[in-house]
Amino acid sequence: MDLLRTARYHDWLIISGSLVVLTVVTAAFHASSLLSFAAFADSGGPARWSGLPARLLIGSLLSLLVAVVSYRLRFLDSSGSVATFVLGVIIFGIGGWPFSAPMLSFFFLSSVLSKVAERRRREISSLFEKSSRRDAGQVLANGGIAAIAILIWHVTGAPLWYMLFLGAVAAVTADTWATEVGILLGRNPRSVINWLPVPAGTSGGITVAGVAGSVAGAFMIAVAGWLVRMPGPAYSFGIKGIVCLTVSGVFAQVLDSVLGATIQAQHVCPVCGRHTERRLHCGGVATRFHSGLRWVNNDVVNALCALGGVVIVFGVLRLVDGRI
Numbered sequence: 001m002d003l004l005r006t007a008r009y010h011d012w013l014i015i016s017g018s019l020v021v022l023t024v025v026t027a028a029f030h031a032s033s034l035l036s037f038a039a040f041a042d043s044g045g046p047a048r049w050s051g052l053p054a055r056l057l058i059g060s061l062l063s064l065l066v067a068v069v070s071y072r073l074r075f076l077d078s079s080g081s082v083a084t085f086v087l088g089v090i091i092f093g094i095g096g097w098p099f100s101a102p103m104l105s106f107f108f109l110s111s112v113l114s115k116v117a118e119r120r121r122r123e124i125s126s127l128f129e130k131s132s133r134r135d136a137g138q139v140l141a142n143g144g145i146a147a148i149a150i151l152i153w154h155v156t157g158a159p160l161w162y163m164l165f166l167g168a169v170a171a172v173t174a175d176t177w178a179t180e181v182g183i184l185l186g187r188n189p190r191s192v193i194n195w196l197p198v199p200a201g202t203s204g205g206i207t208v209a210g211v212a213g214s215v216a217g218a219f220m221i222a223v224a225g226w227l228v229r230m231p232g233p234a235y236s237f238g239i240k241g242i243v244c245l246t247v248s249g250v251f252a253q254v255l256d257s258v259l260g261a262t263i264q265a266q267h268v269c270p271v272c273g274r275h276t277e278r279r280l281h282c283g284g285v286a287t288r289f290h291s292g293l294r295w296v297n298n299d300v301v302n303a304l305c306a307l308g309g310v311v312i313v314f315g316v317l318r319l320v321d322g323r324i
């Protein structure tokens with residue numbers, strides 16, 4: 001299998017490192033009675049607020065741990081670590097385990113996938129705007145909408161916001177996995193717009209492997225959310241919910257590809273003449289704006305993908321359950 005051959009010693013070190021971190025974080029959550037979310041059985045207001053300062057304190061410590069370890073593992077650069085810490089306080093401290101587990105699954109599994117795909121990515125990376133090390137823009141684009149959903153859930157207590165949160169995470173996971181699996185195993189990418197062949201790494205290019213990756217990513221988040229969901233009938237969702245979330249995540253990823261091929265800013269390198277997302281190319285030469293909207297970079301497209309996930313899951317849930 002291609003993926004296993006590509007992963008060398010150093011990749012496996014990263015993979016085992018992240019599994020250790022995941023285990024430590026899980027153990028910390030379970031060991032702490034303050035983070036027991038049994039009190040969240042229903043959408044009663046006071047339960048969400050009780051013990052909040054203590055939960056924020058523990059959330060900050062866990063968040064600091066994740067930010068530092070991710071920096072050491074080179075998942076994140078320094079700006080990305082700071083952004084991860086801030087989002088982590090919201091996710092761990094306010095959301096608790098039902099929100100943290102899907103987000104951590106996205107974060108660590110996607111980071112490992114990016115690292116494994118890094119060698120292949122380097123061959124075509126001159127087209128990509130970003131490397132496998134994520135910065136603040138990427139972290140906020142991928143996690144910002146989800147964090148906002150947590151804050152709204154906390155204030156309103158409406159269980160629907162748990163599903164909408166999962167919709168945002170399923171969307172960004174589907175998108176990340178489509179990109180990384182597409183880079184690793186995808187061959188002969190075609191434009192999502194006109195189905196013509198495009199060079200590997202082109203925004204809006206899709207491959208069969210990429211689509212399979214996006215289905216797997218969205219499904220993984222749906223299952224993670226189902227496994228750790230809050231107790232109580234308001235939060236129970238079965239196969240139907242898992243299917244809705246998976247389908248929504250994949251649709252949001254398709255939306256991401258369409259936006260990538262249409263409104264995302266594309267530049268042309270004056271030296272080599274290639275089309276790229278990058279502002280600098282061929283050893284730091286400034287590229288010329290070519291098409292799309294100037295202010296729409298990859299981060300804007302990713303944030304719109306997350307927002308798309310929220311909107312699409314809301315629509316799909318409405319379709320299958322008139323009460324929403």
Ligand SMILES: [Zn+2]
Pocket residue numbers: 269270271272273274281282
């Ligand atoms: Zn160039």
